[in-house]
Amino acid sequence: MTTELLGEPRAAQHDVQTGTLPDGRILGLRCRSCGRPEPLGPSYVCAACFGPLEVAYDLDVVRSTLSRAVIEARPAGIWRYLELLPVAGRPARGLPVGSSPLLSAERLGEAIGIERLLIKDDSRNPTLSFKDRAVAVAVARAVDFGMDTLACASTGNLAGATAAAAAVVGLPAYVFVPADLEPAKIEHALAYGATVVPIQGTYDDVNRLCLEIADERAWGFVNINLRPFYAEGSKTLAFEIAEGLGWRLPDVVVAPIASGAMFTKLARGFDELAAIGLVKRTPVRFVGGQAAGCSPVASAFRSGSDIIEPVRTPDTIVRSLAIGNPAEGRQAVELASSSGGSIEAIPDEATAQAIRRAARLEGIYTETAGGVTIAAAEAARRRGIIRRDDEVVALLTGNGLKTPEAFRFGTQPRPAEPGVAGLAPTIPASFSAFEAWLDR
């Protein structure tokens, strides 16, 4: 590590559940492009080259104190991996995020030709999506920085996650969303007391506006000026996968790609675990999924280019992945290519079919991004990127109740009949009426 030591903004805390954090584990921020160090703070752009900033750790310091036994002795949740997260200590207040189940999906695996398919069901988080992980870390830092307002630009799941996290720490939240977002996601954020601001335009319009607002107001935009910290929260998915497999890495990880931040942080999470000796460094192929109606990263991958051509007008039911100008697209392409993985573009009909399959074969009701993930696994299997005997972990990142109409997409409504599941007609509350319908 050559980065100049810039240090923590406050002294390390002692916590009865996590022990004393080692001094010097966080070196500061660092430009991902030119390597220039920056002090730890609510900044996200390199002053020299305009490149993105990320958190730099001294992994030697982490290695000296963190072990499998230390982690396993801690309570469930993302703070089990505290030393590898950019916070000063375990937050005093926050939602119980993380430790979602890693489930064997034998029936679904059989349907798509993968013998060892595991599902990381991250819809089990407090606001029903993986965004709780990223927000928990960003909000912890926002509190450290003394910010008095939280905000985000959201395709939906982040709206609820930010609103809920703000409620727990007692801060107001402004949530900016595309005006045509699924109503359930808007209601979800409103329920937590956030101010929801619908914007005419796409997510990319929302994001551009929020960048301008973040430049002028001292608000904590979790995915803009707190982005170096926010992005780190997704690493906990990788930590939990490795721990859930008995401290080893899978052959393949399949995940949805919107901005690409979570996809690339999975690799960083595995890499850090290997660097501190908690897992053996074994190759992992990274397979990503995008909706065909908004697939700038999949298009770049397919054409062998590292230039992301932005999509101006997404056309897909998969709103949570509808980012036409993805922040980490180039990195996602590099990761899929260098690992022997792929990035698949999934038509909406295939996404809906995958949602139905996960629900009907595994009892897991996932939102559209989860449908994209399952369909991407199937597509990669068909093309030989995934082999039948690979151990494959698929990330289902949100709950189907957020996109309640999606599973029907591309199908004709079909009433229930005797022996055929579906919505039956309304009948009188009498046993004879039921018997008559069943026997007709």
Place this chain on the structure above:
Amino acid sequence: MSTVRIPPVLRVSTGGEKLVETSGTTVGEVLTTLVAAHPGLGGQLFAADGELNRFMNVFLNDTDIRHLLTLATPVGDLDAIVLLPAMAGGCSTAGCCSIARIPARKGASR
């Protein structure tokens, strides 16, 4: 004269000015004129090959110029240009993604 909005991280190069009035008939000309007036912006706006810095997104009246004619997009006197970070970029950090750079195993049986 069109107006260019300078993000905070670049304002050190414009003497703290947030809005800079600049002449030019295309986005490229406007930015070149801007750099001539504020040379400190040169290394941040443009790469060594003269292309726009890949971390810089440029918007003309709220539209990404990549959806228009990029640097050749015509600019009128009342137009507003906004410079914003792309928040994206390469993978040049030592150690980043090194798991992925290990060649895939053959067979992958256990």
